[in-house]
Amino acid sequence: VLYYLSPLFPTNIDLFWQDEIPKMKAYVSDTEDLKLDPSYQETWDDMIINFLAESLDVVQETDWLISLGNAFTEQYVLYTPDDDHSALLHRCLGILLQKVADRNYVCDKIDWMYKQANIAIPTNRLGLAKAMGLVAASHLDAVLEMLKGILDNIGQSLFQRLLSFFSNSYRMEESDDIHAALALMYGYAAKYAPSTVIEARIDALVGTNMLSRLLHVRHHTAKQAVITAIDLLGRAVINAAENGASFPLKKRDQLLDYILTLMGREENDSFADSSIELLHTQALALSACTTLVTVEPKLTIETRNHVMKATLGFFALPNDPIDVVNPLIDNLITLLCAILLTSGEDGRSRADQLLHILRQIDQYVSSPVEYQRRRSCLAVYEMLLKFRTLCVIGYCALGCHGSCTHIKQIDRAVLGNFSNLPSAYVLPSREALCLGNRVIMYLPRCADTDSEVRKISAQILDQLFSISLSLPRPVGSSSGIDLELSYGALSSLEDVIAILRSDASIDPSEVFNRIVSSVCILLTKDELVATLHSCTTAICDRTKQSAEGAIQAVVEFVTKRGNELSETDVSRTTQSLLSAAVHITDKHLRLETLGAISCLAENTNSKIVFNEVLATAGKDIVTKDISRLRGGWPMQDAFHAFSQHAVLSFLFLEHLISALNQTPFVKGDMEKGDYSSHSADTWIDDDILQAAILALTAFFRGGGKVGKKAVEKSYAPVLAALTLQLGSCHGLASSGQHEPLRAILTSFQAFCECVGDLEMRKILARDGEQNDKEKWINLIGDVAGCVSIKRPKE
Secondary structure, eight states: HHHHGGGGGGGHHHHHHHHHHHHHHHHOOHHHHHHHHHTTTHHHHHHHHHHHHHHHHOOHHHHHHHHHOOOOHHHGGGGTTOOOHHHHHHHHHHHHHOOOOOOHHHHHHHHHHHHHOTTTTTHHHHHHHHHHHHHHHHHHHHHHHHHHHHHHSSSHHHHHHHHHHHHHHHHHHHHHHHHHHHHHHHHHHHHHHOHHHHHHHHHEEEEEEETTGOOOOOOOHHHHHHHHHHHHHHHHHHHHTTTTOOOOOOTTHHHHHHHHHTTTTTTOOOOOOOOHHHHHHHHHHHHHHHHHSSSSOOOOOHHHHHHHHHHHGGGGSOOSHHHHHHHHHHHHHHHHHHHHHHSSSSSSHHHHHHHHHHHHHHHHHTOHHHHHHHHHHHHHHHHHHHHHHHIIOOOTTOOOOOSSSHHHHHHHHHHHHTTOHHHHHHHHHGGOOHHHHHHEEEGGGGGGGSSHHHHHHHHHHHHHHHHHSSOOOOTTTTOOOOOHHHHHHHHHHHHHHHHHHOTTTSSSSHHHHHHHHHHHHSSHHHHHHHHHTTTHHHTTTHHHHHHHHHHHHHHHHHHHGGGGOOHHHHHHHHHHHHHOOOOOOOEEHHHHHHHHHHHHHHOOHHHHHHHHHHHHHHHHHSOOOOOOOOTOHHHHHHHHHHHHHHTTTHHHHHHHHHHHSSEEOTTGGGGGGTTTSSSSSGEEEEEHHHHHHHHHEEEEEHHHHHHHHHHHHTTHHHHHHHHHHHHHHHHHOOOOOOOHHHHHHHHHHHHHHTTTOOHHHHHHHHHHHHHOOHHHHHHHHHHHHHHHHHOOOO
């Protein structure tokens, strides 16, 4: 109709419409394509507003504009029941008023427009807000003056609103609608206002706490409106910076607090119980938080922690409704990436930020719930991508990838006083990434039950090592990295990732083996040590398949690179593995962990491993009732594992004999007596001695054929050590300490059973606890007699 009526309008409009209207007709002619585009109506409305704006620009006649504005106002009565068209009509009048210079006319029309709008309907009030924003582009002060008048005239304090909740819920809802409309109008006024004048207006709006008066809303649609308004304020600041008028957003932290308040969740509330509207509100809030953390000033540590504490729990949201929850999780990940990108002064401080955020997410990475692991691993991967872009390639705040014209300028702003320093001072060191701790956190996920988690975690490891190999090494560094070997391992890891992306049917165990092999090469010595020291949590992973993978990785690391570990490294690694064995309740996993300890003893210094096991057993004897532990005593399982090991059984038995031959002491007694005439190596903690006796008993009873062979081979020294220890314990029994005697007798009898000397066992059972000196001498004589008859060589 407009196309055919165009000759009736001024010539300039006629020519413009003849050119533009066919283009608009072409857009709406393919209805099938439009049905596939959920945003087509919004796009069409925007086209109409732009069409009208350009039409008004070609006329440039004030009387004609005012006449058209009056005509628009006469149309309102036709669209009273139609909120969608009313919203579009608001915007049409708004763009027209933007072109009018008469302030009185503008003020009159925006007041009239507000009175005509049905702000109880979200669509209608959004159209009104956008219209006010369009007017604000030319008449910002007039719009702000009107909005302040409305806010001042609401006429209800918070206390009055609470009273109205009990007396008249309708008034409460009406007040929510007004607050929602006001918030949106403020937001869109900031969005469309000229960048050159927006700073003072935003400072006034935020500085006078006018926004805080909009926080007292209860319904989610109203909360969403206020959150959108704050988001638009932040975006206005970003837009001004892009136009060369950058300024910090004052009281930004307070605005963040407003958003977290509007999310509608108390600290003690469960994240698992959320309505759909609440989820929509929270998704919008996360997006607004992202906007605010992006603007200056930089986040303080306190504000960062406050935001993360309020938002990280969203990783635990249930999966349904998936079409609402997934966008919310995407917004959460985007927020975390924004916090990372906008925090810190240089690469080193950003590395600290990265590690802080990753450690906060660790609880979800190792969660027993599959979708929590999937979400958190995706978050880690996205942050590593951002960190790599930021610290290695260069980051463009405008979103460009690779090299662009903005990077140099952005880098100066980002690096500040560091911009003239060499990259080694600006970028983090490899050590700052704490790769050892990070690797052992994500390695179990490469053996996860969920294929998507396995794929993402492999990519996480790839990113970690890609970043580390790209960072400058400190001058004089002796990390011993073989770059050729490392890049080969990294290439192999990326080949595995390519396979995972293309072929989901590949055997997961084969993939995991290749990943572990690559990681084993890529870790430096210090990173390897950190990985082994931090293995307890990985081995105790609540997904059994992942725990098994962690144990497998530890075994491979120790087998291939155990020779690089110092005595202290071996000691701490043993402690970590023992801690895991103690906490694991699954019998199979515990045996696998003890197998890893055996592997450590076999490939490093077995004496140190045995000492740590006995020390731990000694502590357990003192602090626990080891006979009543649920699932059995892990240290006894360790003793059995050593005694049944083809290589370690003899070494362990030899170690125990050596322990029995040392002189016991009780902790604290060293200071009371004079032990200076003896070597420190000849003394042993009494608790560890008791542990060694129990270990011998377990060895004799649970060593099987391998253990029996070791005992037979060491028959003489074992018998001698047991006999001497029996004599020592008889001395203690005479002074009232009977437990050591019973323990050594039990061990001695187990020895007899192991070597098949039942006669000696009967002698010990009959006379072993006799305190009479003559009977004690006879007991030793009888034992010696058994040996001389049955084993004359020994």
